[in-house]
Amino acid sequence: MIELTAGQALTGKLIEAGTGTLVLKGGRLIDGTGRPPLANGVVVIEGERITKVGPVGEVVIPTGRDVRTLDTAGKVLMPGLIECHIHLNGEVTFDAYRRYLAPPEEERLLRSAADAARMLEAGFTTLRDVGSKFAPILKRAARSGILRAPRIFGSGQALTVTGGHGDWLHFPYAWVRDAKFRGWIVDGADECRHVVRLQFREGADLVKIIASGGGITNTPEDLAGLGVPEFSPDELRAIVEEARMRRAKVAAHTTGAEATRQAIAAGVDTIEHGMISAEHYDVLDTMAERGVILDPTMAIMYRAGYDGDRIGVFKGGQEAARRVLELQQRMVDAAKRRGVTVVLGTDCIGSLGAGESALELRLLVDSGLSTMEAIVAGTRNGAIALGAEKDLGTLEPGKVADVLVLNKDPLADIKVLEDTATIAHVIQSRAPIAVRI
Numbered sequence: 076m077i078e079l080t081a082g083q084a085l086t087g088k089l090i091e092a093g094t095g096t097l098v099l100k101g102g103r104l105i106d107g108t109g110r111p112p113l114a115n116g117v118v119v120i121e122g123e124r125i126t127k128v129g130p131v132g133e134v135v136i137p138t139g140r141d142v143r144t145l146d147t148a149g150k151v152l153m154p155g156l157i158e159c160h161i162h163l164n165g166e167v168t169f170d171a172y173r174r175y176l177a178p179p180e181e182e183r184l185l186r187s188a189a190d191a192a193r194m195l196e197a198g199f200t201t202l203r204d205v206g207s208k209f210a211p212i213l214k215r216a217a218r219s220g221i222l223r224a225p226r227i228f229g230s231g232q233a234l235t236v237t238g239g240h241g242d243w244l245h246f247p248y249a250w251v252r253d254a255k256f257r258g259w260i261v262d263g264a265d266e267c268r269h270v271v272r273l274q275f276r277e278g279a280d281l282v283k284i285i286a287s288g289g290g291i292t293n294t295p296e297d298l299a300g301l302g303v304p305e306f307s308p309d310e311l312r313a314i315v316e317e318a319r320m321r322r323a324k325v326a327a328h329t330t331g332a333e334a335t336r337q338a339i340a341a342g343v344d345t346i347e348h349g350m351i352s353a354e355h356y357d358v359l360d361t362m363a364e365r366g367v368i369l370d371p372t373m374a375i376m377y378r379a380g381y382d383g384d385r386i387g388v389f390k391g392g393q394e395a396a397r398r399v400l401e402l403q404q405r406m407v408d409a410a411k412r413r414g415v416t417v418v419l420g421t422d423c424i425g426s427l428g429a430g431e432s433a434l435e436l437r438l439l440v441d442s443g444l445s446t447m448e449a450i451v452a453g454t455r456n457g458a459i460a461l462g463a464e465k466d467l468g469t470l471e472p473g474k475v476a477d478v479l480v481l482n483k484d485p486l487a488d489i490k491v492l493e494d495t496a497t498i499a500h501v502i503q504s505r506a507p508i509a510v511r512i
Contacts, residue, residue, distance in 0.1 A: 089195065089223065092476035092504040095141035096121045099502075101131060101148030103484060107454035107469035109447060112486065118152060120476040123506035128470050150499060151484050153450065154470050155200025155225075155477030156492075157457025158432045160326075160347055160372050160420025163187040163227075164207040167426050169379070170387035171245055175256040184209050186426055188216070191224035193430030198498050200477035201226045201457065201467060203281070203420070205326050205347065206233040206258060211278040218505065226477075226508065228461055230283035230326065231274040233258035234267065234314065239305040240328070241285045258285065264313035267306075271317040280510060281461075282318045284343070286311065286327045287334030291379055291388070291395045301350070302331025311341035322512050324462055326370070332358050339367055344512075345460050347420065348372050350399060351406050356413070359406070363414040368460045371407050373438040374431075375422035376400035386427050400438075408443035417444070418460045419453035433492040436485075446489045462510040475504040 090097070097120040104116025106128065117134040119127035127134050136144070165183025166174050178186070187209045194202060202225045204210035210229030216222035232255050235241025237248070241257040252260050259270045271282055289301030306314075318325045319342075326345045327338035332355035335346055339361055345368040351358050362369060379388045380396035388396070410417055417439065421432045428434075439449040458468025466475050480500040483491040491497045 088498070088500055090500055090502045092120050092502055093123050095143065096137050096139070097476075097502070098136055098142060098144040099147045099152055099478065099480065100136065100144055101146060102150040102152055102480075104128070104470065105151065105153040105447075105450060105486065106471060107154040107451060108471070109451045109455070116152060118470055118478060120478075120502070123475055123504040125470060125474050125476050126472055128472060145480070145500070147480055151481040152470065153479050153481065153485070154454040154468055155479055155501065155503065156198050156433070156453045157201040157203070157419065157461070157468065158194065158199045158225075158421065158423070159203045159345070159370050159418045159457050159460050161194075161202050161204055161423045161432070162207050162425060163191055163202070163204050163210050163213055164425045165190070165209065166424050168387040169424070169427065171389075173387070175243065175254070183425070184212070188213060188222055188224070190426055190429035191217070191222065191227070194432065195223065195225050195501060195503070196498075197430040197433065197495050198479050198492065198501055199225050199432060200501065200503050201461070202228070203457075203461060204229040205281075205283040206230060208232055208255065214278065220505070225503075226505075228280040228510070229278075230281045231277055231279040233283040233285050233328070234261050234270060235285040236260065236305045236310075237262050239285060240288045240290055258283075261310075264309045267310045267313045268317050271314055275321055275323070279323070281324045281326060282314060283326045284311070284314055284328065284338075286338045287329045287331060289330045291376070291392045291399060302334060304334040304337050306337075308337060308341065311337060311343075315342040319512075323510070324460075324512055336361070339365060344368065345370050345418070348422075349406055350402060352402060353405065353409070356409050359410050359413045359415055362410070366416070368416045368418055368456070369407070369410050370418050370420035370460070371403050372420045372422040372435075373400055373403045373407070373442070374428065374435045375424070376403060377434065377438060378428055404438070404442040407439065411443055411448070416456050416459060417452050418456045419449075430495070431493065436489045436492055440489050446486045449489055450485060462512045463508050465511065466506070466508045475506045475508070476502055477504055478502040
């Protein structure tokens with residue numbers, strides 16, 4: 076049996092599960108379920124999966140030549156983090172005219188690969204990409220071992236309507252339609268069905284729809300579209316029906332109560348953004364009743380509002396972002412009190428925030444969640460949003476071995492997860508995951 080101390084590399088900071096047995100012995104164990112942490116825990120990993128979890132002295136630790144033991148005394152163990160709203164598209168600015176034209180597409184693909192690798196270094200072992208042409212390529216590269224990156228679940232390109240939030244109005248329609256800068260432009264139920272089928276043909280794991288207008292990073296004109304529904308009920312139902320035929324989930328970008336109500340009525344699984352004001356909190360009651368998950372994506376508002384000059388957000392967008400951030404924080408607090416499941420998603424765009432998604436955890440705590448509730452949002456709840464809770468999100472027997480070994484305790488200060496120096500090791504499994512709905 077090989078004895079190592081935490082910080083002494085097995086294969087560096089990143090450790091790939093899958094060969095022999097790895098024992099993580101000692102340290103505080105946060106299992107991601109929301110239960111109180113164990114003061115002195117053990118995690119046994121055999122191959123790609125966790126086989127035993129419990130207190131030191133109660134767990135029978137395997138022995139043998141293929142057993143490696145990592146001494147994690149004085150450290151903290153927790154599940155790998157799950158980012159539920161990211162765009163691996165290699166963008167480097169929010170400038171309305173430059174963001175889709177520079178750098179060239181080949182360079183943006185390389186940047187997106189580097190961004191994915193940064194996410195793994197930051198402790199995110201699973202990503203849900205909800206709108207990028209590169210996600211299927213990166214997913215295959217990660218699965219094959221060509222790219223050292225998190226596990227990726229992707230929607231492919233998002234679906235939008237003519238003149239909608241995903242139709243880039245700065246450029247000629249035919250150009251935007253063919254280039255698919257922000258997604259597929261679809262009109263009518265039949266076209267919606269056809270494009271959903273094409274997306275799954277290309278390897279999509281879920282569907283992303285832009286169900287309402289408005290954006291704070293684009294132009295003053297786009298602000299006027301906040302909250303305006305864009306798909307018809309028939310179109311929404313057609314999209315959800317096609318996804319269900321493939322046992323897949325649907326994520327809906329909504330900004331405001333009316334569009335959120337329509338999306339929920341159609342049967343979507345997650346609400347991205349939401350932006351629901353206090354007079355419409357009955358929508359949150361409906362979400363709780365139906366098990367619809369909230370992905371508030373506050374980090375994008377924080378960055379646009381307080382770092383907008385650097386990343387190319389126009390002044391009116393910066394002011395709107397700060398207002399929306401306050402709205403989102405009140406909404407998250409109300410959602411928590413109503414029993415809505417909340418997840419960690421940042422709306423990280425390309426290289427603008429890659430590797431910095433733990434900011435969302437701090438914003439969740441600022442919105443009323445406890446540090447434990449924020450950790451659950453970033454682990455177990457993310458797995459539920461993916462339909463992968465039987466395999467991901469917690470440190471329990473049978474789950475895949477996605478584990479973080481930390482130098483500091485995020486229960487004491489959630490902000491420590493924003494510093495990659497906090498992470499001694501990222502243990503990652505490449506076990507195949509079956510999504511279930």
